[in-house]
Each structure stands twice: as structure tokens, then as C-alpha cells.
Amino acid sequence: xxxxxxxxxxxxxxxxxxxxxxxxxxxxxxxxxxxxxxxxxxxxxxxxxxxxxxxxxxxxxxxxxxxxxxxxxxxxxxxxxxxxxxxxxxxxxxxxxxxxxxxxxxxxxxxxxxxxxxxxxxxxxxxxxxxxxxxxxxxxxxxxxxxxxxxxxxxxxxxxxxxxxxxxxxxxxxxxxxxxxxxxxxxxxxxxxxxxxxxxxxxxxxxxxxxxxxxxxxxxxxxxxxxxxxxxxxxxxxxxxxxxxxxxxxxxxxxxxxxxxxxxxxxxxxxxxxxxxxxxxxxxxxxxxxxxxxxxxxxxxxxxxxxxxxxxxxxxxx
Amino acid sequence: xxxxxxxxxxxxxxxxxxxxxxxxxxxxxxxxxxxxxxxxxxxxxxxxxxxxxxxxxxxxxxxxxxxxxxxxxxxxxxxxxxxxxxxxxxxxxxxxxxxxxxxxxxxxxxxxxxxxxxxxxxxxxxxxxxxxxxxxxxxxxxxxxxxxxxxxxxxxxxxxxxxxxxxxxxxxxxxxxxxxxxxxxxxxxxxxxxxxxxxxxxxxxxxxxxxxxxxxxxxxxxxxxxxxxxxxxxxxxxxxxxxxxxxxxxx
Numbered sequence: 001x002x003x004x005x006x007x008x009x010x011x012x013x014x015x016x017x018x019x020x021x022x023x024x025x026x027x028x029x030x031x032x033x034x035x036x037x038x039x040x041x042x043x044x045x046x047x048x049x050x051x052x053x054x055x056x057x058x059x060x061x062x063x064x065x066x067x068x069x070x071x072x073x074x075x076x077x078x079x080x081x082x083x084x085x086x087x088x089x090x091x092x093x094x095x096x097x098x099x100x101x102x103x104x105x106x107x108x109x110x111x112x113x114x115x116x117x118x119x120x121x122x123x124x125x126x127x128x129x130x131x132x133x134x135x136x137x138x139x140x141x142x143x144x145x146x147x148x149x150x151x152x153x154x155x156x157x158x159x160x161x162x163x164x165x166x167x168x169x170x171x172x173x174x175x176x177x178x179x180x181x182x183x184x185x186x187x188x189x190x191x192x193x194x195x196x197x198x199x200x201x202x203x204x205x206x207x208x209x210x211x212x213x214x215x216x217x218x219x220x221x222x223x224x225x226x227x228x229x230x231x232x233x234x235x236x237x238x239x240x241x242x243x244x245x246x247x248x249x250x251x252x253x254x255x256x257x258x259x260x261x262x263x264x265x266x267x268x269x270x271x272x273x274x275x276x277x278x279x280x281x282x283x284x285x286x287x288x289x290x291x292x293x294x295x296x297x298x299x300x301x302x303x304x305x306x307x308x309x310x311x312x313x314x315x316x317x318x
Numbered sequence: 319x320x321x322x323x324x325x326x327x328x329x330x331x332x333x334x335x336x337x338x339x340x341x342x343x344x345x346x347x348x349x350x351x352x353x354x355x356x357x358x359x360x361x362x363x364x365x366x367x368x369x370x371x372x373x374x375x376x377x378x379x380x381x382x383x384x385x386x387x388x389x390x391x392x393x394x395x396x397x398x399x400x401x402x403x404x405x406x407x408x409x410x411x412x413x414x415x416x417x418x419x420x421x422x423x424x425x426x427x428x429x430x431x432x433x434x435x436x437x438x439x440x441x442x443x444x445x446x447x448x449x450x451x452x453x454x455x456x457x458x459x460x461x462x463x464x465x466x467x468x469x470x471x472x473x474x475x476x477x478x479x480x481x482x483x484x485x486x487x488x489x490x491x492x493x494x495x496x497x498x499x500x501x502x503x504x505x506x507x508x509x510x511x512x513x514x515x516x517x518x519x520x521x522x523x524x525x526x527x528x529x530x531x532x533x534x535x536x537x538x539x540x541x542x543x544x545x546x547x548x549x550x551x552x553x554x555x556x557x558x559x560x561x562x563x564x565x566x567x568x569x
Contacts, residue, residue, distance in 0.1 A: 201409065
């Protein structure tokens with residue numbers, strides 16, 4: 001039977017159908033690529049760290065306190081804890097001020113104030129980390145040394161995390177302050193966007209019964225946006241965990257487990273950046289540094305997975 | 319006439335654009351006043367000057383006076399939250415707060431610390447849900463989120479929430495325009511029930527609703543007050559040509 005002319009089939013695929021097909025395939029590949037990249041990087045790091053992982057038990061590496069590569073001692077513990085200390089101090093210093101700033105900008109500020117302040121805050125995010133490092137070196141380290149450490153001495157000294165043991169100003173507090181300033185613009189701008197998603201009708205409903213602006217923010221706006229604000233903080237913390245150059249310029253880089261915010265520290269990124277490519281003749285040194293990179297990656301992954309889980313639970317409870 | 323609100327030489331600007339031109343009007347106590355006029359005539363703007371919501375829009379300016387019980391609410395030492403407690407607003411779209419039905423009604427009472435203990439709050443919530451004609455429907459689901467209610471129920475919830483802070487004046491900004499006919503009827507009959515105790519001011523663009531509700535009518539056109547008076551007079555014998563045309567449905 002002769003082929004019927006159907007309205008819905010075309011014998012020759014026309015150009016736009018082909019284009020559509022091509023587009024969907026190209027975009028698929030482009031999407032898959034970064035996902036693959038993470039897998040490839042993790043696997044490659046694992047393979048390159050294999051020599052040291054097979055030589056020492058994992059617990060020795062992660063919990064070991066001594067880092068003396070030429071004696072064959074590779075303890076990551078000072079670096080892992082150094083990373084966590086610096087990041088925690090940075091986040092604690094940054095989050096309250098950043099959130100209050102975004103609340104001010106989103107809820108209280110006049111349009112004109114906002115128009116001036118927002119771009120300047122965004123500009124802070126564009127300053128290169130090395131410039132922050134120089135600022136830390138020239139301003140923050142002396143400030144810690146001349147002002148904060150003497151302030152803590154004799155007052156907060158009895159609390160171990162505030163005890164002052166070394167008199168240089170280099171250390172966790174200086175690193176934390178630099179990090180706090182670096183991640184603030186990120187947290188502010190994401191929180192600001194999140195607050196802007198709350199419809200004005202809700203604010204008006206609260207103001208309309210005579211609530212003050214602060215009551216409205218506290219009881220209506222913040223509960224509504226808490227998951228988004230947490231996401232903003234996680235983003236800032238992830239950035240802080242991986243920050244390298246600005247931190248390594250001010251933390252002192254001594255491979256010792258810190259116990260006070262005035263102690264020096266040696267975070268994982270600083271370890272890798274300072275040493276990779278040098279003294280590579282030491283046996284297992286290359287593998288140890290790549291192992292450190294693997295540990296850093298895993299720490300950040302765990303942190304992100306945990307925060308995603310927390311977020312999902314919060315959203316489900318709503 | 320016993321005036322509850324007096325407006326004197328009121329001018330309102332959005333940026334440089336004049337939205338209200340020299341408005342002078344007195345609004346009678348414990349009656350329903352309907353403000354009507356074509357779109358963009360300034361009726362909603364006028365309403366928003368009564369609870370100081372006009373200033374929430376950025377880049378606005380206001381001159382003149384609005385007196386509530388003889389006191390200018392734009393005086394420097396006036397507490398704006400007290401104004402908004404006395405002058406409640408029912409918005410165009412129902413806007414339940416993101417909390418339970420119960421908490422929505424208790425919200426304003428909590429904010430103003432109007433009750434002593436939990437039992438008092440419970441009684442208050444029940445009382446105002448009854449007044450709003452919603453109690454029967456929600457008494458078994460007070461802890462469910464307010465957004466689970468139908469749009470019509472939400473608007474009655476908003477009415478209960480507004481009444482719970484014991485206002486003297488109720489503003490309605492086209493409060494039924496988002497509702498289906500039956501829900502609209504609910505709201506209208508509530509407003510009629512309440513008019514003995516509250517001064518009610520409704521903005522509407524439906525003439526039939528104006529006729530059903532109004533005791534007193536204000537007609538506006540292009541930011542100017544054209545005519546105001548008792549509903550009977552305005553509807554049966556408008557003095558101004560514009561009003562006549564509007565009532566005949568010419569624009």
C-alpha cells in the first residue's frame with residue numbers, strides 16, 4: 001500500500017529537529033563532565049596517595065601528631081585540626097555580622113543606601129586572596145599581637161582556648177579574622193537574596209496588626225528563610241575550608257596541634273601549597289602531600305553532605 | 319456627623335507624581351464608608367494613608383494631616399505601631415502568616431501582650447474566629463498551617479487576625495476581589511455585622527458591592543475627591559457630572 005501522508009511524521013528530519021537533538025546531547029555531555037571530573041580527581045588522588053596508604057595504617061596517618069617526613073613520620077592530625085580551627089574561628093566571627101548586615105540591607109536600608117552599599121560589598125568578594133594575605137600580614141597580625149593578645153592576657157587566659165603562648169601575632173585568630181572578612185561578602189549577598197524572596201504581603205500582614213519591623217523580621221521573615229540562610233553559611237564555610245594563600249600568610253604554619261586561638265596552625269591547603277614540588281626526593285613525601293589533598297577533599301565533601309542533610313530535614317519539617 | 323477620621327489638605331506623591339490632590343474629607347464613625355472610582359484614581363493610596371502603609375513604598379512623600387479621633391497620626395511623636403493596631407487592614411489578597419491557624423489569630427495579641435495566660439489566649443482566638451465566621455470550620459484543625467485553608471477561609475482568618483488586636487477602624491482594600499462569589503458574600507456579611515462596632519472603610523471597584531455595603535460614599539477621580547456623601551444621596555442623586563457618568567457605567 002502506498003505510504004500515507006501523515007501530518008505527524010516527517011520523512012526527512014528538518015533542521016530544527018536536528019538542532020534540538022544536537023543541543024540536548026551537547027548540554028548533557030557538558031553537564032556530565034564536571035561530575036566526572038570530581039570522580040576522576042578523587043580517584044587520581046587516591047591512586048597517587050596509595051604508596052603511603054599501603055605503608056601506614058589509616059588511623060596512624062589521620063591521628064598521628066608528628067610530621068617529620070625525613071624521619072618517615074606523616075601525622076595529618078595537626079593539619080586537619082588546624083584547618084578546622086581556622087575555619088571555625090572565621091565562620092564564628094563572620095556569620096553574626098554578615099547576617100545582621102544583610103538584614104539591615106534587605107529590611108531597613110533606604111533604596112539609596114542599598115544602591116551604594118551593595119556594590120561595595122560585592123567588590124570585597126572580588127579582591128584577590130593574596131591581597132587579603134598582605135593585609136593580614138601588615139595589619140591583622142600586628143593587631144592581634146599588640147591589641148588582642150595583651151587584652152586576653154590576664155583576663156581570658158584561664159580559659160585554655162584563649163591562652164596566649166606565643167608572642168608573634170601569627171596564628172589562628174589572625175587567620176580567622178582574614179577569613180571572616182573574605183567570606184562575609186559571600187554570606188551577605190546570598191542571605192540578602194534569600195531575604196528578598198519573602199513576599200512583601202507577609203511583611204505587611206505583620207506590620208498591619210502593629211508589629212514593629214524587628215518583630216516582623218524575627219517572627220515572620222527569619223523563620224521563613226532559615227534554610228536559605230544556613231545554605232549561605234555553608235557556602236561561606238566551604239570557601240573558608242579551602243582558602244589557601246591568604247591563610248598561609250598569617251597562620252604561622254607550624255605543624256603542631258593547636259589548643260588556643262592564639263596558637264599557630266598549619267591548615268591542609270597551606271601544607272600542600274607550601275611543600276608540593278619541593279624536597280620531593282624524600283620517600284613517600286609526594287604520596288603524603290597528595291594524601292593530604294585527599295583528606296581535605298573528603299573533609300569538605302563530608303561537611304557539604306552533612307549540611308545538605310540538615311537542610312533537607314528542615315525543609316521536610318516545613 | 320460624628321467623624322472618626324478627618325483628612326485635611328492631604329497630598330501624596332510617588333516620586334514626583336502627585337497621587338492625591340488636596341484631599342479634605344471626614345469619615346463617619348461606626349458606618350461603612352466605600353471609596354470608589356476608576357483604576358488609578360488614588361482610592362487605594364488614600365486608604366493606605368489611614369494606617370501609614372503609604373510610607374512603606376519607597377520614594378513617597380506626604381503633606382497634610384490625617385486625624386484619627388482628633389489626633390494627627392503623622393505627628394512626629396506618634397508611635398506607628400499603635401496607629402496600625404487601632405487601624406486594621408484587610409488586604410486585597412489574603413496573606414496568612416507562615417504559621418498555624420491558631421498562631422495567626424494569636425499573633426497580634428502576643429505582640430501587644432494583650433492576654434495574661436494561655437487560657438486567655440485560647441479564649442481570644444476562639445472569640446475572634448467566631449466573629450470572623452470561621453470557628454465552626456477550623457475548630458478541629460487549629461494547629462494546621464494557615465496556608466492549608468481555602469482562599470476564602472484565609473481571608474476570614476485575616477479578618478480574625480486583624481480584629482484580635484482590638485482595632486477601632488477596619489480598612490478593606492478590595493478585600494473580596496480575589497475571592498469566589500460565596501466567599502465574597504461571607505466577608506460582606508461579616509463586615510455588615512461588624513459595622514455597629516467598627517468604623518469600616520472599603521475600597522472597591524464593583525459598583526454593586528458599593529451599593530450593598532455603603533452607608534457613606536467617597537468618589538474619586540484622577541487623585542481628586544470629586545464627591546462624598548451619604549450613600550442614598552450619591553447613588554440616587556449624584557451632584558457631579560463625573561459621578562453620574564461613573565454610576566451609569568460610562569467609564
